[in-house]
Amino acid sequence: MQKLVINGGKKLSGEVTIGGAKNSTVALIPAAILSDTPVVLDSVPQIRDVKNLRSILKDMNVTSEMNNDVLRIDPTEIQFAELPSGKVSSLRASYYFMGAMLGRFGKAVVGFPGGDDIGPRPIDQHIKGFEALGAHVENKHGQIIITTPEEGLKGAKIFLDMVSVGATINVILAAVKAKGTTVIENAAKEPEIIDLATFLNNMGAVIRGVGTETIRIEGVDTLRSNNAHTIIPDRIEAGTYLSLAAANGGDILVKNIISEHLDAFLAKLDEMGVNLEVGEDSIYVKPSPDLKAVNIKTMPYPGFATDLQQPITPLLMRASGEAMIVDTIYPKRVKHISQLAKMGADITSENDLIFVHGGAKLKGANVTADEIRAGACLMIAGLLADGQTVIDHAENILRGYDQVVWKLHCLGADVKLIGEDDLIES
Numbered sequence: 001m002q003k004l005v006i007n008g009g010k011k012l013s014g015e016v017t018i019g020g021a022k023n024s025t026v027a028l029i030p031a032a033i034l035s036d037t038p039v040v041l042d043s044v045p046q047i048r049d050v051k052n053l054r055s056i057l058k059d060m061n062v063t064s065e066m067n068n069d070v071l072r073i074d075p076t077e078i079q080f081a082e083l084p085s086g087k088v089s090s091l092r093a094s095y096y097f098m099g100a101m102l103g104r105f106g107k108a109v110v111g112f113p114g115g116d117d118i119g120p121r122p123i124d125q126h127i128k129g130f131e132a133l134g135a136h137v138e139n140k141h142g143q144i145i146i147t148t149p150e151e152g153l154k155g156a157k158i159f160l161d162m163v164s165v166g167a168t169i170n171v172i173l174a175a176v177k178a179k180g181t182t183v184i185e186n187a188a189k190e191p192e193i194i195d196l197a198t199f200l201n202n203m204g205a206v207i208r209g210v211g212t213e214t215i216r217i218e219g220v221d222t223l224r225s226n227n228a229h230t231i232i233p234d235r236i237e238a239g240t241y242l243s244l245a246a247a248n249g250g251d252i253l254v255k256n257i258i259s260e261h262l263d264a265f266l267a268k269l270d271e272m273g274v275n276l277e278v279g280e281d282s283i284y285v286k287p288s289p290d291l292k293a294v295n296i297k298t299m300p301y302p303g304f305a306t307d308l309q310q311p312i313t314p315l316l317m318r319a320s321g322e323a324m325i326v327d328t329i330y331p332k333r334v335k336h337i338s339q340l341a342k343m344g345a346d347i348t349s350e351n352d353l354i355f356v357h358g359g360a361k362l363k364g365a366n367v368t369a370d371e372i373r374a375g376a377c378l379m380i381a382g383l384l385a386d387g388q389t390v391i392d393h394a395e396n397i398l399r400g401y402d403q404v405v406w407k408l409h410c411l412g413a414d415v416k417l418i419g420e421d422d423l424i425e426s
């Protein structure tokens with residue numbers, strides 16, 4: 001277990017540069033096994049999910065090498081391997097090996113994925129998609145065993161029952177080399193899905209309509225990477241630092257941002273009265289003395305992201321009045337509430353509604369990061385609080401926040417990581 005020790009209450013200032021998007025990266029790495037040539041990814045965040053995915057690649061005889069933020073993956077000597085629980089359950093995105101291995105080998109054996117404990121996270125829509133393409137899927141004691149008939153996977157029309165990022169991506173990965181045309185209706189529109197499609201199209205795939213609710217895929221025989229792919233900036237990491245900057249009092253420049261990806265989030269900051277200067281690829285947060293409470297409802301993209309529901313909470317605690325939060329994607333995503341209350345926050349949850357009252361004085365406490373965004377929320381609260389905050393299970397924060405301790409040091413924060421890195425590596 002790792003602990004993040006924060007001596008809070010300091011005024012922060014300076015610049016922070018956002019890394020590549022976790023949710024793109026964790027799809028791009030499994031997607032790399034579809035290539036017949038080595039793949040180069042640029043702007044790769046230094047996070048635990050990447051280390052764990054590389055370790056899974058190694059089990060398939062796929063080599064990878066990371067130099068700063070450049071990751072080279074060589075799948076040319078790939079061998080089929082079963083991917084049981086263990087490493088696979090260390091993160092959510094391991095489920096992308098189902099689609100990617102189906103595309104590459106026509107079969108896959110993958111344990112049930114892990115990831116954040118934020119309420120039920122079924123994968124029925126992924127399975128429905130694979131089955132529509134002709135695959136046979138069996139769940140044997142938590143192992144998902146997927147096989148294809150001799151004639152291979154065949155394009156099909158798939159209507160997703162709900163908008164799912166994971167199911168949209170997994171169907172793309174399985175369909176990209178299937179015979180004929182696949183149409184995904186009610187597809188998710190997240191920027192990370194567009195990033196994945198850009199990567200695959202540059203390798204010869206034919207995927208159209210990403211970013212809309214209808215995606216069309218014409219299957220191709222081979223995929224070959226010719227250029228390095230630069231991963232889009234992480235909009236959730238950006239939102240986290242913007243929330244920290246605004247709550248801390250401003251004078252922070254957040255660089256490497258695609259502000260359009262944060263429209264719903266920025267609209268809320270504007271409504272609250274946060275003083276922002278939005279540049280071409282950066283946002284400057286200026287001091288904002290009078291903050292107003294706002295209500296938040298999380299929705300699929302382009303709506304307000306569930307992954308920013310917890311990181312914006314410490315900012316709401318700085319505003320006057322009552323804010324109400326409804327997370328329609330993960331109504332049980334409330335692991336931060338009891339921990340914030342320990343720090344003196346006035347926050348409650350009732351019938352899947354979260355109520356935040358501004359104005360309470362935060363004090364340092366011993367708290368637990370049960371999942372990544374609960375951890376990010378507690379990290380911001382710890383930086384705002386007087387005294388020392390110790391966040392247990394900080395490894396959950398490191399799953400998705402690129403070089404977070406170093407970035408906070410650059411802003412003048414007093415933070416320290418202690419404890420063993422229990423990262424699973426073979």
Ligand SMILES: CC(=O)N[C@H]1[C@@H](OP(=O)(O)OP(=O)(O)OC[C@H]2O[C@@H](n3ccc(=O)[nH]c3=O)[C@H](O)[C@@H]2O)O[C@H](CO)[C@@H](O)[C@@H]1O
Pocket residue numbers: 023026092093120121122123124125126127162163164165166167188306307328329330
């Ligand atoms: C690695 C990654 O990209 N993770 C993101 C991805 O997770 P993930 O892809 O797991 O989330 P989904 O978009 O699939 O989930 C959306 C909703 O659909 C439900 N659902 C989903 C699939 C399914 O087969 N059946 C089903 O019922 C889920 O329980 C949830 O309520 O999108 C979430 C929603 O934006 C984000 O919080 C996660 O950060």
Ligand SMILES: C=C(OP(=O)(O)O)C(=O)O
Pocket residue numbers: 091092093114115116118307372373400
């Ligand atoms: C829920 C998240 O991640 P994952 O899907 O990887 O668990 C997240 O990034 O907030």
